Amino acid sequence: MEGVEAYGFSAAMSGAFLLSSLLFAAVNRRLREPYMDEVFHVPQAQAYCQGRFLQWDPMITTPPGLYLLSVGVVKPAAWLFGWTGSMVCSTGMLRFINLLISAGNFYLLYLLLLKIHQKNKAVSGFQRILSSLTLATFPTLYFFTFLYYTDTGSVFFTLFAYLMCLYGNHKASALLGFCAFMFRQTNIVWTVFCAGNVVAEKLNEAWKTELLKKKDERISSMRTSFSDLTLITRFLIEYLISPKNLITLIALTWPYIVLVTAFFVFVFVNGGIVVGDRSSHEACLHFPQLFYFLSFTLFFSFPHLLTPTKIRKFLQSLRRHRVQYILITAISLFLIWNFTYVHKYLLADNRHYTFYVWRKIFQRHELVKYVLVPAYIFAGWSFVDTIKSKSIFWILMYFVCLLSVTVPQKLLEFRYFILPFLIYRLNIPFPPVYRQLVELAFYIVVNAATFYLFLNKTFQWPNSVEIQRFMW
Helix, strand or coil: CCHHHHHHHHHHHHHHHHHHHHHHHHHHHHCCCCCCCHHHHHHHHHHHHCCCCCCCCCCCCCCCHHHHHHHHHHHHHHHHHCCCHHHCCCHHHHHHHHHHHHHHHHHHHHHHHHHHCCCCCCCCHHHHHHHHHHHHCCHHHHHHHHCCCCHHHHHHHHHHHHHHHHCCCHHHHHHHHHHHHHHCHHHHHHHHHHHHHHHHHHHHHHHHHHHHHHCCCCCCCCCCCHHHHHHHHHHHHHHHCCHHHHHHHHHHHHHHHHHHHHHHHHHHHHCCCCCCCCCCCCECCCCHHHHHHHHHHHHHCHHHHCCHHHHHHHHHHHHHCHHHHHHHHHHHHHHHHHHCCCCHHHHHCCCEHHHHHHHHHHCCCCCHHHHCHHHHHHHHHHHHHHCCCCCHHHHHHHHHHHHHHHCCECCCCHHHHHHHHHHHHHHCCCCCHHHHHHHHHHHHHHHHHHHHHHHHCCEECCCCCCEECCEC
16 A cells, blocks of 8 residues: 555545444434344343353344454453443443444455455556445445444454455465354355355466467457356366366365364254244245345446446347347246245335335236346346456356355345445446446435434334334
């Protein structure tokens, strides 16, 4: 980081943290008691603060990483500053831990952008800082910075593990992956993603060597189209059945293999992935979740994905590959028809945005979910088009992880899309500055609207005296 860029980054990060602190104070003035899932998380953390580590609320479905980290931060701080009584491990203090972690997320996002795009000398320091600021204020993640939820810490350890992987420190990456798993079990998928990065890099090197041997310059090792999947599949089979290659890959990825093996032992001993209450977290093959994620990404990345150039290119692709698109449309319709699930929370809880998305769009008519297929296909095409600069092996590996982390979820929940979105957004080429500014402005507007609704537009259920608030 050069001098001017370092000062610029420090100013952006300090300014963002100051504004977030002011917003944090406003949230805690209006909302002093635990809200929503905090009613489970806060008492559990307070029990840990009091040394009751064997106490566990059966309604909590994630491992105790958030509470262990909280004790590790609050207890030394209480000893250092002489805090006593209700201030130690209060709701506000526990929430403040997430605010501190959010500053770490800002820094990690910057370091990841620096590492991933290090070969692109055309990218300026201003663009890196601007992208870091934008992703740090990504609305779905930013909102939960101010509540005592697992999302902020989950993102921190996952991004940290990814960064260590890119730097080749795979033992540290696997250890950080374990920490991420302790916040949310599905983060094990991003440990596999880190291992997949290593494998994809070795495959890409071997692929380029293979192409040089054949002197086939028509196929680029970096921009292979999906029409060459047969050739790639044959190459993968030949590469992976070689004992020498397998030994090399195992030697490179063994820390991740150990962690994933431990995860399967945990699943076997626990009798499932979910800790605690499993009745509302049943796994299923919910393939439309991929379509919801693509739509979510199109919405939050519209300055990059929804451009006149992309629409024109998509229409050209549609004309050239009609048969393929007809097949994709048929498969999409079949998946929606046979694998659409509606979780009871989605229909019952009118505090979440997803409730209104489902009611205002999908419940208008039975055919709406099928009518949206062309939009899903465009979103998917545009999504893939923005990451085509990555190797075909990286793209395949990312989609395997994306499907693994979204499809088994029965509940449509935007929080589940945070990590796959961030990893996607970190890896797309840097857009022009004006698009980045539009993206940042859009995020600021969405955040402002969200916090205005959350703080000011409260309501009550007919059978309850508690104040309810709109949220992600």
